[in-house]
Amino acid sequence: MRYSWKWSAVLTDPYFDWIISGLELTLLLSLISWAIALVLGCLIGIARTAETKWIRSLAAAYVECFRNVPLLVIFFLWYFVAPEILPRNAGLWVKRDLPFPEFWTSVVALSTYTAAMVAEQVRAGIEAIPRGQANAALASGLTRWQVYRYILLPVGLRIAVPALGNEFINIFKNSSLALSIGLLELTSRTRQISEYTYQPLEMFITASAVYFVIAMLTTAIMMAIERRSRLPGMITRATR
């Protein structure tokens, strides 16, 4: 193989700026989507453990729909299909006036998908709590909502922390799919610069290193959260 390394390509104008702007979009997209997915996922996860049957079924339907369709298809559905299905005026607004449509559609796709994953972990966390706990709390006069607020959620979320950590790492990786609807995030920029410079190795090594650092950082953050939120006497995970 004859390959002339030229690491300076990474640092030259405008490629360095492109990489930085790609990274910015990747981080922004992932973090905003994560915040939405966490809230939405918690609500759906709670709904999956509800007393009322139709609420449970509705939440289960949401989870199954998003879990059993490829994420790429979800991106396409939100980008190409949703504006057609929406009421006429809303559809027109999305098509004409939505600012930065690639970005905000990606936020919607990524957060609705990740919410389904989060919901499953929250449900599993709540269901891992012995039934007697909720009974004891109900018996002391707490309302069902208070039982969730003070017992089931604090304990269930702690149980779910490691699994949620994996979803948090996944969202950064999954954000790369936004390139399919034209968002110039990190992976997209990497490909673009490779095609311009014919220096793909440097670009791909740089991008991989960035993703690797993001994954390590998020892992470290999640482990810190896990340590701090650990229940007294709870068995800790030996290996990751």
Place this chain on the structure above:
Amino acid sequence: MSGFDLGVIIRSLPLLLEGMGVSLLLTVLAIAGGLSLGAVLAVLRLSRLRAVRTFAATYVVLFRSLPLLLLIFWFYFLIPLFLGHPIAGFDAALIAFVLFEAAFFCEIIRSGIQSVRQGQIMAGLATGLPYGAVMRAIVLPQAFRNMVPVLLLQCINLFKSTSLVYVVGVRDFLTAAEIVGTRDHQLTELYVFAALVYFTLCFGGARLVKRLERRYAL
């Protein structure tokens, strides 16, 4: 929205089926390769030699931290540098899938083996069985039952991910749907149809796995 036109789907069925064939072929090959490499990695991760363990662990951490999409591009752009001529998108994607999925399969196999309680090994050894026999007769059968459902679910995930090959121009099912949709100006219909097909296959598959799990649970 205008009425849903099913005609276009029926007319384009051969093209769509061909696409599904590519998706399934890629899935099967990636499972075969990923599972083999993953099993090897799992054995390495449980090795007594520290250096071997570290190597396998690093592999897993590294490949799990990269987006699959980036990996597909890696091989699509990189292998031509070695070969001197461009590579088919399918081949690049297959290499990326095998290397990527191996990391996940490795972890599933490893945790399956480690899920068997230490007491089981001791009980086996206490009856006078040699270590290899304890592994073969006691640990692995239990481990296998623990990991099969997770492995199968991972295979369904893999099938979902094959849609990513769209980015290197492979004519898989999703790409076929897109081609038909663009050609006939029926993108909405085709994307919804693709979503329904994926949903049916993955949901059905997951249901089947759950049934198997219940039947063979220890």
Place this chain on the structure above:
Amino acid sequence: MIAIEHVSKWFGEFQVLKDCSTSVAKGEVVVVCGPSGSGKSTLIKCVNGLERIDRGEITVDGVSVASPKTSLPKLRARIGMVFQNFELYPHMTAAENIMLAPLKVLRRSKETARTRALELLERVGLSDFADRYPANLSGGQQQRVAIARALAMDPIAMLFDEPTSALDPEMINEVLDVMTSLAQDGMTMMVVTHEMGFASKVAHRVVFMDQGAIQEDSPRDVFFDRPTSDRAQLFLSKILRH
């Protein structure tokens, strides 16, 4: 205080409770016993509405438990309950476990709740354990905290669902002692238990259940000296032989 009238309940096809009637008067201690699977745990959970009844009526202090007009949280706040598996909240200290319901249901101030919690911990002999987490307490200690937690709501009656079944033998007595002193203070108690020693010492009445039905409901001495039903006789002979 507690009146149970013609209560029946089904789990699907299976009838767990068959036309059960009994009552607990104010200041009375009633022990419910019987072989496992006889429905006694289900019956006691019906008293504060943790299990729904399909037929019959249960009233506590004149309030119907099954009536849709009854606010169950309000009713439950007045009845204490102690569970077989303690069910202390693992993310809260002993004191916080006791304070939760007084803070959130009775809207007491933090200081009042804490003072009361410490008093109750002293009463169950655990003054030094207020800031320990459940995981760092023995089973007997956990169950005593659970009793203190129930008492913190100043209940008009206490329900005990097999409070000693999950305990190691050497810890059973410390829990029974707390329960005995509660009974001596005049607390209204309904106790599901296999501890016949406790029953013969503390109970006013003993209810014997088998296969979902109440087979015998007699004053303590009558139950132990000359039980009327064959099943109760058989049960007693098995349990008292040791």
